[in-house]
Amino acid sequence: MPAKPVLLQGGRVVDPASGIDGTIDVLIERGTISTLGHGLSGEGATVIDCRGLVIAPAFVDLHTHLREPGREDAETIASGSRAAAAGGFSAVCAMANTEPVADSAAVVEQVFNTARAVGLVDVYPVGAITVGLQGERLAEFGEMHDSKAGVNFFSDDGRCVQDSGLMRRALEYAKAFGAIVANHAEDAGLAEGGAMNEGEVSGLLGLPGVPDEAEELVIARDLALARLTGSRLHVPHVSTAGSVELIRAAKTIGIDVTAEATPHHLCMTDTLVASFDPVYKVAPPLRTRADIDALRAGLIDGTIDCVATDHAPHAREDKEREFDKAPPGMLGLETAFPVLYTELVAAGLMSLGDLITRMSAAPARIRDLDGHGGPIAAGAPATLVIFDTEARWTVDPARLQSLSENTPFAGRELQSRIVHTMLAGKFTVRDGEVVDGQR
Amino acid sequence: MIKHLLSIRDLDADGIERVLGTADAFRENMGRKYPTLRLKTVVNFFYEASTRTRTSFELAAKRLSADVLNFASGGSSVEKGESLKDTAQTIEAMGVDCIIARHSSAGAPNRLAEWVSASVINAGDGMHEHPTQALLDLFTIRQHFTSFDGLRVAIVGDVAHSRVARSDVLGLQTMGADVTIVAPPTLLPAGVGSWGVRVATDLDPILPELDVCYLLRMQLERQKGGYVPSLREYARLWGLDRRRAAMLPERALIMHPGPMNRGVEIAADVAEFPRSVITDQVTNGIAVRQALLYLMLGGPEVKEGGPDAG
Numbered sequence: 117m118p119a120k121p122v123l124l125q126g127g128r129v130v131d132p133a134s135g136i137d138g139t140i141d142v143l144i145e146r147g148t149i150s151t152l153g154h155g156l157s158g159e160g161a162t163v164i165d166c167r168g169l170v171i172a173p174a175f176v177d178l179h180t181h182l183r184e185p186g187r188e189d190a191e192t193i194a195s196g197s198r199a200a201a202a203g204g205f206s207a208v209c210a211m212a213n214t215e216p217v218a219d220s221a222a223v224v225e226q227v228f229n230t231a232r233a234v235g236l237v238d239v240y241p242v243g244a245i246t247v248g249l250q251g252e253r254l255a256e257f258g259e260m261h262d263s264k265a266g267v268n269f270f271s272d273d274g275r276c277v278q279d280s281g282l283m284r285r286a287l288e289y290a291k292a293f294g295a296i297v298a299n300h301a302e303d304a305g306l307a308e309g310g311a312m313n314e315g316e317v318s319g320l321l322g323l324p325g326v327p328d329e330a331e332e333l334v335i336a337r338d339l340a341l342a343r344l345t346g347s348r349l350h351v352p353h354v355s356t357a358g359s360v361e362l363i364r365a366a367k368t369i370g371i372d373v374t375a376e377a378t379p380h381h382l383c384m385t386d387t388l389v390a391s392f393d394p395v396y397k398v399a400p401p402l403r404t405r406a407d408i409d410a411l412r413a414g415l416i417d418g419t420i421d422c423v424a425t426d427h428a429p430h431a432r433e434d435k436e437r438e439f440d441k442a443p444p445g446m447l448g449l450e451t452a453f454p455v456l457y458t459e460l461v462a463a464g465l466m467s468l469g470d471l472i473t474r475m476s477a478a479p480a481r482i483r484d485l486d487g488h489g490g491p492i493a494a495g496a497p498a499t500l501v502i503f504d505t506e507a508r509w510t511v512d513p514a515r516l517q518s519l520s521e522n523t524p525f526a527g528r529e530l531q532s533r534i535v536h537t538m539l540a541g542k543f544t545v546r547d548g549e550v551v552d553g554q555r
Numbered sequence: 556m557i558k559h560l561l562s563i564r565d566l567d568a569d570g571i572e573r574v575l576g577t578a579d580a581f582r583e584n585m586g587r588k589y590p591t592l593r594l595k596t597v598v599n600f601f602y603e604a605s606t607r608t609r610t611s612f613e614l615a616a617k618r619l620s621a622d623v624l625n626f627a628s629g630g631s632s633v634e635k636g637e638s639l640k641d642t643a644q645t646i647e648a649m650g651v652d653c654i655i656a657r658h659s660s661a662g663a664p665n666r667l668a669e670w671v672s673a674s675v676i677n678a679g680d681g682m683h684e685h686p687t688q689a690l691l692d693l694f695t696i697r698q699h700f701t702s703f704d705g706l707r708v709a710i711v712g713d714v715a716h717s718r719v720a721r722s723d724v725l726g727l728q729t730m731g732a733d734v735t736i737v738a739p740p741t742l743l744p745a746g747v748g749s750w751g752v753r754v755a756t757d758l759d760p761i762l763p764e765l766d767v768c769y770l771l772r773m774q775l776e777r778q779k780g781g782y783v784p785s786l787r788e789y790a791r792l793w794g795l796d797r798r799r800a801a802m803l804p805e806r807a808l809i810m811h812p813g814p815m816n817r818g819v820e821i822a823a824d825v826a827e828f829p830r831s832v833i834t835d836q837v838t839n840g841i842a843v844r845q846a847l848l849y850l851m852l853g854g855p856e857v858k859e860g861g862p863d864a865g
Contacts, residue, residue, distance in 0.1 A: 316746030322661045322682030322721055325745050392662025436640050438660030440681070 127166025147541030186215025
């Protein structure tokens with residue numbers, strides 16, 4: 117941590133939760149925002165010229181695959197942390213489908229400790245709902261919750277809990293720890309063998325499809341179970357218009373549900389699969405234009421509470437395969453904000469403030485993360501992202517921080533770029549470069 | 556001419572007509588050997604068992620004097636875990652001009668075309684396409700009708716899982732035919748409503764108006780997968796038996812891509828009817844593939860002159 121105070125000078129501070137949107141200087145001392153004001157003196161401080169830049173609460177990702185332990189060839193906690201910082205994130209929730217599975221205190225603590233030593237981003241391990249993601253018996257929520265990692269978020273992500281009785285018990289039991297449960301919604305019978313969205317495109321390509329209803333059936337069931345148990349349900353990576361409708365209706369009748377959508381589901385359709393390039397393979401699959409429109413409407417009206425990346429690195433040899441044999445998943449951390457800024461804010465569909473909320477305050481609140489997602493206020497941790505909304509850049513997979521290159525946005529020109537990221541007053545990204553204490 | 560043939564959509568009507576017209580000359584001189592592709596190497600790159608398609612391509616290439624390599628995934632480095640990309644690049648490094656690819660995964664030839672500099676011909680990929688089957692089917696139909704315009708063709712059976720059906724529908728539409736798909740509702744492909752074909756579940760009313768009745772292979776796996784209760788019921792409801800064959804007009808052709816399940820999609824004796832052109836399809840397959848290799852690999856001078864100029 118720099119001993120010297122830091123003055124962020126002349127930037128536009130946007131913190132919708134605090135009702136702030138204006139040019140304000142931010143003075144940071146000992147990791148904490150000490151003063152907000154106009155014309156603050158930079159004497160004795162490191163002055164960062166933020167003119168023309170936006171200062172916002174750093175982003176929070178509820179859905180990240182860091183691949184460590186087990187697939188360190190695809191991503192490590194260190195490389196994933198670099199990718200997160202580069203994307204403007206201060207906190208990520210690391211999914212449990214590692215090898216070994218994060219279904220015990222030992223594994224979640226290992227992830228937590230490794231991430232802490234890297235120090236670029238706060239990593240909150242997600243615990244598995246079931247032992248070994250097998251969907252058969254509950255993992256020891258209490259052991260993981262009481263560990264140093266303090267797990268209060270459980271998911272078998274990548275696999276769906278099919279058994280309704282088991283899902284009910286998971287939702288009930290999680291209440292003992294104030295935890296949320298997220299279920300990867302995919303009915304096994306309907307999704308069997310599916311490699312892409314079922315529809316016009318799959319019909320032409322001869323690839324087995326996954327119908328919307330594979331997702332919607334499970335979401336409808338889980339919403340019913342959330343009503344039955346009074347528990348908190350989080351719906352990950354919503355991909356269909358029908359799912360948005362289900363969640364909207366559930367919220368109307370007071371079911372305690374939150375939901376996320378990914379940048380790729382908000383921006384890409386299944387027509388891309390016609391290239392047969394597995395970089396476009398993801399679960400749930402890319403859907404149609406009508407789904408994109410419904411997801412965007414849901415994100416704008418708050419039915420979809422937040423953006424999550426589902427950052428899913430895969431080694432090159434795993435993606436350079438036949439489409440049906442390649443694993444699903446896409447990189448997301450480093451492109452999430454610029455993609456959505458370009459597609460939603462610059463396109464005039466969503467305000468900058470709303471996008472910031474959906475990527476910072478909203479996900480932080482879902483996972484009850486203190487110290488992340490704002491506010492930008494005196495006394496709060498200086499956990500900030502500072503970006504340039506005018507900068508344009510073209511996504512080059514080879515230049516990303518992630519160890520893997522499976523971004524579906526390769527070659528796309530994006531508007532807006534992360535310039536600095538701060539975690540509790542410490543630069544994790546400065547002038548576009550990751551500040552890596554490890555190397 | 557096109558560099559790769561991955562989908563029948565890679566050819567427009569003129570392109571298809573050019574292949575068929577070139578195939579006419581080869582068909583008239585079956586068995587004759589041409590020097591056109593001397594010093595060219597063609598590899599049959601087969602990741603899935605096949606007899607008729609592989610031998611058809613092999614004969615076609617040999618009659619054009621190409622060197623032919625036969626690669627089958629079984630018993631090869633693939634069984635040692637080598638990836639498709641590495642295997643393809645290894646084969647290409649041996650100096651191959653054309654890769655004829657058969658694979659159980661849809662889109663595998665599309666991937667190959669990105670990874671190698673040789674021409675790639677799709678010889679059937681998963682449930683996606685089988686464009687040379689469409690060409691030989693069009694050629695066979697064209698032997699009996701003066702024009703494709705408004706020709707009434709029914710494709711009957713497991714359209715959902717059929718690469719032949721996809722390529723044939725697209726090829727027939729490109730040429731102006733009027734296509735009807737007849738299948739159990741469980742075996743209709745997703746989004747068939749956008750294909751621009753008529754869709755029916757009942758075969759009988761369609762038969763009297765047809766010019767071509769094209770039957771697809773019905774696999775035992777569909778019974779196991781629960782798509783139909785039994786092959787017996789399928790045969791009864793959608794099979795072309797003697798009674799149904801009698802409902803076809805005199806002019807109508809009976810076609811099948813092979814291999815046939817006699818007694819399931821087609822009754823044993825119906826396959827032998829005079830109007831059945833199933834064995835012609837096999838013979839024509841060689842001529843059409845000769846034409847395709849000739850046009851794709853023959854070099855600009857031969858392509859302009861036609862086969863007899865070679």
